Structure formats: C-alpha cells, structure tokens
Amino acid sequence: MAILPPTKGDGTPAIGVPVQEGIPRIHPGGQGEFLDKIEPGEELMEINMGPQHPSTHGVLRLVLSLDGERVRACRPDIGYLHTGFEKSFESHTYQQCIPLTDRMDYLAPPINNLGFALAAEKLLEAEIPPRGQYIRVIVAELSRIASHLIWLGTHALDLGATTAFMYCWRERDKILDIMEWISGVRMMTSFIRVGGLLADVPEEFVPMVRAFVADFPQRVDEYEGLLTSNPIFRQRTIGLGVLDSATAIAFGCSGATLRGSGVPYDVRRALPYSSYDQFDFDVPVGVRGDVYDRYLVRVREMREACRIVEQAVEGLPGGPVNTSDRKVMLPPRAEIDNSMESLIHHFKLSTEGFRPPPGRVYSAVESSRGELGFLMVSDGGNRPYRCKVRGPSFSNLSALSYMVQDELVADVVAVIGSIDIILGDVDR
C-alpha cells in the first residue's frame, strides 16, 4: 500500500504547498512587510503548534509555515478559551461582574477587579478614601508580583531551567496566603469591589506584607543568580525576537513587551489612578527590545512593585476603605439596626444594585501584562449596557508573528514566553 501525502479538500497536497502571490494575509501592522517576504513558489511546511502544547501558556494555536527549521510565517489562531465575558457583563449587575473579571487574566485577578471598579466608579463619580486606595495598590502590586513569578517560572521552564520554576512558586504561595487571609480565597479574591473593598484588611495583614517585602528582594536575587548571567539562558534569549519601538507601538503593544523595546509607557505613570502618583517607583525600559530585555524589565518590575508595596504599607492611612456614598456601597451592619434609610439602601443594593447615570467612560489600569482598559457604557440601568475590554495580551500577541519571523522554530517558545500572554486575557 502506498503512503500518500495528505491532501486538502480540492486534492492539492497539504504539505509543501507553494505560496501563491496575491493571497490576502493578516494585516501586518506598522512597518512589517514581513509576511510578504515569502517568495512565490517557495516550498513550505505548515505545522500546528497547539492548542494543546505545554509552551503556548494555555490554549493558543499557532499555524507555522516552516522552511526547514526557520519560521517563515506564523499565524496565531485564538478563541479556544473564548468565554463570552463581555456578553456576560451585560446580564450581571455591576457588583456581580467583579467575580467575572477575576477570571479574565487569572494570574492577576485583583488588577482586573481594579480596572472594572475604576471604570464603574468613573461612571458613578464615586470617591474612594485614601486607605481604600492604598490597600488596592498593595493588593494589585502583590498580584503583579505573583503574576510575574508565574511568568518567570514558566518562561525559564520553557527554556529548560526547572529550578527557577520551583523557586518562583515558593514565593507565589506566600502572596496567595496573604490573599487568602484577607479574602478567604487563594486566587479569585474578588477583593476589590465597585466603591471600595470587600472589607477592611485584618490586623495581621500589615505584618504579613512587611515580612514578605523584607524577604522578597533577596529572593529575586536568587532568581537572577539562576538566570541573568546563565550562559545558556543568555544564548537562548539575547538578540531573539527583536521588536523595535516604532513597530511595538504600531502593534499596540503595552506593558513589559512595549517597555522592553525602550518605550517608557506605564499607565501607572502616564495616567495615575488609585493614588499611584504618591509612590516613588521607576519604569524600567530595555534597549535592544529582545527576549532578554523583556526578561530584565519584568524582573526589575518585580523589584519596583515590591518598593511600591513597601511604601504603601508603611504609609497606610487610617479611616474607612469604602466610599461613603450609600447609593453604591452597603452601609455598615450597625447602621442597619438603627436607620430605616440604611435598611432600604441595604435592601436595594442587595437585590438590584446601583444605577449609574447614562454615559460612556474609558478607564485603564496597568495590569501585569500591559494596559488593561475598560470601555463601559451605561444606559442608566443596573447592568452595564456594554463593556468592552481592551486586553493587553491580545495586542501583544499580534506582534508575535513579527517577532518570530525567520527565527528557529525552537525559539518560538522563548518568544511566546517573553510576551507573557494569558489566553483568558486574549480570548475573553
């Protein structure tokens, strides 16, 4: 029996299909004419990477056109984790949407909560007291560290360094213990609510965070000792997946993917929210825009996040954590016993939630992956009329095809790791 090469539906061979001129390709964006570099008549092999692949960090599928070991074209196929968040928002009250946002970028749930809460508060024009803002910053920065730790561990694991994975998880579990202490849940805390927080933090919170902050910089030294000057790691990453600043901007990249290319754009600095303007921190940028620079930027960001947490916990003001607007936040339990009005507010908020005035706002936060924006439209009802989420991973992923152009197929996993995508953030 003859073994025939696989064919497509029309009988043409599926392997080594000559690339024809004039076939529309995905929009390259920016300056990238990279996809048109494929010569007409060139023999390429198409292979699938994913959606079940340990190094695609989830369920990403890449269709790679290979010339031997070289990647000539890479087409990401997304949607394997499409969850319908934006549609689900429309059938939940604002406060009910918070648990949904947890599960978008599931490595840093509090930052998602914060983005949604800030957008809704912008609609409501609600003011959060300083203590609430500081605790939000602490929780968000801790989860940024936790997210970067997972990135560092898995990125190193993809490149064959297994020890860093174990080390990173050790510190991440300490952060999760803090999260569990304040909210009862390790990962999906839903701690940041519209109008404030789930509750004020327990008194053990500050000592726990102080202990973590005192210990963490030495731990980062440990990770760096394993990787930063490791010759294998450097050879695998330096000069790989170079993304110049103009192209990064054209693709809409943000976060460390953009800053690794030398653009000092950080939403916390550019459009300060939640009292980030009161903290002293640096925005690290890269010079070459390669995988190694993005690694250095993120590792430095962990140190900066640790600095922010330290400042916030030392300067933690007293007072309430929630907005005093009784139309938004539940009244204190003691008030309900004494005040008929509080009882009515409690009942109305619990049964149907609050109703922001009609309007449209955009509000962005710096998530651990980049600019996480919420475009929220209210029609005056108790549910968002529309809530569009600008996920940073989606835009960062669009630059992947550009970065892996003409690189070796084995280096694709290094580039994917360096842009730190989360498929829950890409697909939603």
Added chain:
Amino acid sequence: MGLRSADEALEFPSLVRAAVLDGADAPAFPGVIPSDRDLADAAAQEGIFTTTVGKVVAWGRYSSLWPALFGLACCAIEMMGASNARFDLSRFGAEVFRASPRQADLMIVAGRVSQKMGPVLRQIYDQMPDPKWVISMGACASCGGIFNNYAIIQGVDKVVPVDVYIPGCPPRPEGLLDAVIKLQKKIAATPVSSLRE
C-alpha cells in the same frame, strides 16, 4: 507468607490518610495489597508471594498515574501549584505530567471548556491509551461554573466521561490531591477485566 487481610496490609500512606479522612471503617481496598514489607519478607523466604493478577495490575495502575499536561484556564495554575514543592503531587505518584497524550493515562480537565475547545479536548482524550481516567477540576469543567452562556460547554462530561469531579473555583491544590486519592481508590476497586473497552 500468604495473603494478608486488607485492613492491616495497607501501608500506602496516602491511602491510609484518605481512609482516615473519610472516616470510613471499611478498608480503602476490597482486595489485598502487597506492602513493601510483605514483598521483602516474601523475597527473604524464597520469593513466594501470592495474590491475583488483577490486584497487582490495579496496584500498578493506581500507584503511578501519569496526567496529560493539559491546562485550560485558571484551574491549570492551581494544578501547577499542586505539582510544586509545597503540595507535592508526587507523594501520590501522579506528578509525571506528560506533554503527549499518548504517554498519559489521566486527563485533568483544568478550566473552562469553550465550544471551540470541546472537539480538541475530545481528540486529546481519544489519543490517550486505555485504560484512562478523567478528573474534572473546578466548577467550570464540572458544570460550566459561573459562565452560563453561549461560549462555554456546560460541563466537560458532555464531551468525555468523567471519573472524579472537584468543586471549587478554582479548587485548592489539596482538592486536586484529594481527587487523585479518590481516583486511586476507584481504580483499586475496579476489576481489571472491566477496564477493557
């Protein structure tokens, strides 16, 4: 050296722990499990040891589950956490995550399964050699969780047969350990002949 009764033969620490946790008076295993000490005694006494093939096969199966390295969403992060040093899934013999489904006999569905992912998941399941087992980790995989909408399959048991369900969103790593222990008990109680498909 012959058969020992099951309730004194159990020296498999995780399973003893599981039995204690369940408060069960009955032994975790209906059959007879050779302990390491039994084997050593038997070897010392001219290597004679009696049991049945089915029990030895089940012992081999439940003691070394190889999960497919296959994460979908949030629960996959806790699954990775379970394989790390603090929770250490390898204490229960199930830490060898295989990137190829052809080398795996346990599928841990960790996360929400979208309509687009469902056929892929089924294909991965079909690629796994028999006998194979499925753990549905978390609320989304078990029943759709909080996502009752057009995009998410309302329970992975619509796609593949599930042996153990874990509640939680996401479950703690201890939840996954508990599910592995429960699955081990289930495998031990399954006659070897019934696993043929």
